[in-house]
Amino acid sequence: MDVKLALPDSYRLNASICNGYKISKVAFAFSLLFVDALLVALIIAYVPYTKIDWDAYLSQVSGFLEGERDYQNLKGDTGPLVYPAGFLYVYSAIQFVTGGDVYPAQLPCWAFSLLCLSKRVHSIFVLRLFNDCFAMTFLHASLALILYERWHLGLMVFSAAVSIKMNVLLYAPPLLLLMLKAMSICRVIMALAGAALVQILLGLPFLLSHPVAYISRAFNLGRVFIHFWSVNFKFIPESIFISKEFAFSLLVVHLLLLTAFAHFRWCKHEGGLIRFLRSRLVSMPLRIATSNLLTNEHIATTMFVGNFIGIVCARSLHYQFYSWYFYSLPFLLWKTKFSTPLRLILFLGVELCWNIYPSNFYSSFVLFCIHLTILWGLWTAPSEYPYLKIKSSIQRKEE
Numbered sequence: 001m002d003v004k005l006a007l008p009d010s011y012r013l014n015a016s017i018c019n020g021y022k023i024s025k026v027a028f029a030f031s032l033l034f035v036d037a038l039l040v041a042l043i044i045a046y047v048p049y050t051k052i053d054w055d056a057y058l059s060q061v062s063g064f065l066e067g068e069r070d071y072q073n074l075k076g077d078t079g080p081l082v083y084p085a086g087f088l089y090v091y092s093a094i095q096f097v098t099g100g101d102v103y104p105a106q107l108p109c110w111a112f113s114l115l116c117l118s119k120r121v122h123s124i125f126v127l128r129l130f131n132d133c134f135a136m137t138f139l140h141a142s143l144a145l146i147l148y149e150r151w152h153l154g155l156m157v158f159s160a161a162v163s164i165k166m167n168v169l170l171y172a173p174p175l176l177l178l179m180l181k182a183m184s185i186c187r188v189i190m191a192l193a194g195a196a197l198v199q200i201l202l203g204l205p206f207l208l209s210h211p212v213a214y215i216s217r218a219f220n221l222g223r224v225f226i227h228f229w230s231v232n233f234k235f236i237p238e239s240i241f242i243s244k245e246f247a248f249s250l251l252v253v254h255l256l257l258l259t260a261f262a263h264f265r266w267c268k269h270e271g272g273l274i275r276f277l278r279s280r281l282v283s284m285p286l287r288i289a290t291s292n293l294l295t296n297e298h299i300a301t302t303m304f305v306g307n308f309i310g311i312v313c314a315r316s317l318h319y320q321f322y323s324w325y326f327y328s329l330p331f332l333l334w335k336t337k338f339s340t341p342l343r344l345i346l347f348l349g350v351e352l353c354w355n356i357y358p359s360n361f362y363s364s365f366v367l368f369c370i371h372l373t374i375l376w377g378l379w380t381a382p383s384e385y386p387y388l389k390i391k392s393s394i395q396r397k398e399e
Contacts (some may be wrong), residue, residue, distance in 0.1 A: 021399050042197060043126050052306035057131070061091045069209035071217040078180040083131060084218040085161025090134050120319065120354045121326050130320040135165035140327065143303060146175075147296050151183060152191050159195035163202045165323055166219065173258050174306030177266060180280055181386065182294050231354060232317035234364030247315055254313035258306065261379070268383045298386040304328040305378055312371045322354045336377030346370055 063074045074081040074088075081087075125133045138161035144354030145154035158175070161168040179188045200207065203390035206214035224247075227238040240246050270276040304325075311317070311325050329350065333343040353359075353367035 026321065040122065040126055041337060043122055047123075047127060057091050057129075058095060061088060061095055064088045065092060065095075069206050071206060071210060071213040076377040080217060082217055082220060082223065083165055084163040084199070085206060085214075086160055087165065088132050090131070090164055090201065094129075118322075118351055118354075118363070119321050120351065124320045124323050128320065130323075131165050131323055132167070132320045132323045135161050135168055136323050136327070138164060139168050139171065144299070146178070146303075147299055149182075149293070151187070152194055155179075155191040155195040156198050159198035160202070163199060166221075167321070170307045170324070171303055171312035173262075174266070177262055178294060178299055178302055180277075181270075182292055185280065198226045225318065227316075228358065229318050231319060231321075231359045231364060231367060232314055234359045235361045235368070241315070250313045250315050254310060257309045257313065259374075261305060261309065265305075265379070265383050266298075266386075269385055269387075293388040294386055295384065295388050297384050300331060302382065304332055305335075308332060308371075308375065308378070312368075312375055319354065319357070332374060336374065338377050338382050346374060 011381070015379045056079075059076035060074045060081045068074055071081060124130055142158040142161060145151075145157060157169070158168065161312065176188075177197055179191060183191070203214055203218070206218075224242055227234070227241045230241070233241060236246070259273065267273045267276045308325055311321075314321070329347060333347060336343070338346070349370045350367065353363045353370070356363040
């Protein structure tokens with residue numbers, strides 16, 4: 001299987017142009033890493049650190065390290081702990097390495113490999129140290145494993161990402177669809193069982209002592225975020241913004257968009273979502289276990305678009321949530337049929353809206369319009385053929 005990173009044809013065209021100028025892609029990548037490392041060092045040296053969640057994180061971690069296993073008693077300056085157990089393990093390790101000091105924690109090695117074009121993203125990763133950073137790093141590692149067809153290991157890393165912050169679940173619907181395409185039903189069940197086992201093992205200290213408190217706090221899907229901090233839907237009056245009716249409406253739109261993309265875009269070459277699911281159900285009693293090799297572009301497109309749909313329909317997007325989709329923006333924009341100048345304008349428009357503090361009616365409305373424009377571009381873009389080749393599960397090397 002071709003294991004090169006999935007990129008649209010326009011990406012490959014740009015790569016050939018770079019080669020035409022005799023620019024080594026490896027040298028160019030390392031140049032970006034060097035420039036971004038220098039930029040990170042300058043940010044740490046000259047931009048004051050913003051204490052938003054760091055102290056609260058360490059307070060919650062301190063309670064855990066002191067032996068507290070009741071999630072109701074794990075609290076910080078910003079309130080009770082609302083993240084699963086993986087969050088505690090990650091920040092316990094950071095506290096051990098840094099001694100709880102901010103400065104050494106601002107220099108994680110993995111940060112040097114991140115995109116270096118966003119002021120807001122540098123702020124999220126370097127100056128504020130939100131758990132979103134670690135959750136998305138694990139998510140991207142999971143996606144890399146899946147691109148290399150390491151589905152079982154990829155699902156386990158995906159589960160570890162969920163244990164740090166549950167926004168990663170926005171990738172779950174497209175991921176499940178890809179698993180049904182790529183693996184037999186038996187292997188899908190095994191992969192899901194492995195992911196569930198990771199959650200159980202990470203949460204075991206809390207599940208054994210105070211299971212109800214852990215599950216209700218760490219996996220609370222009914223939280224209502226404060227209207228003031230939201231970058232999304234700030235143009236909606238607060239009384240409507242916090243209402244259950246608005247939340248339910250967004251959930252319905254989210255599910256409808258996922259279904260529409262799955263039926264007309266992601267399963268287009270299988271005859272639509274219903275026909276695809278029926279074919280998988282029919283294959284179960286007949287024990288027909290075929291494993292398909294998906295193209296990297298189809299995997300990346302399905303995952304990133306599925307997550308972006310969740311971003312568009314999210315009732316509240318806090319500033320650190322920008323990291324949820326920033327790294328996929330260039331890929332998504334170049335998947336559309338938009339001209340390159342328009343792609344750049346949209347990219348810069350998103351960045352500008354995320355850098356306006358506090359967000360206001362106009363910045364929020366412009367961001368929402370840009371999101372809808374990108375979504376429309378993705379809807380009208382050509383649908384790539386999903387399969388590289390097909391082998392029977394007997395011939396195919398299992399993980």
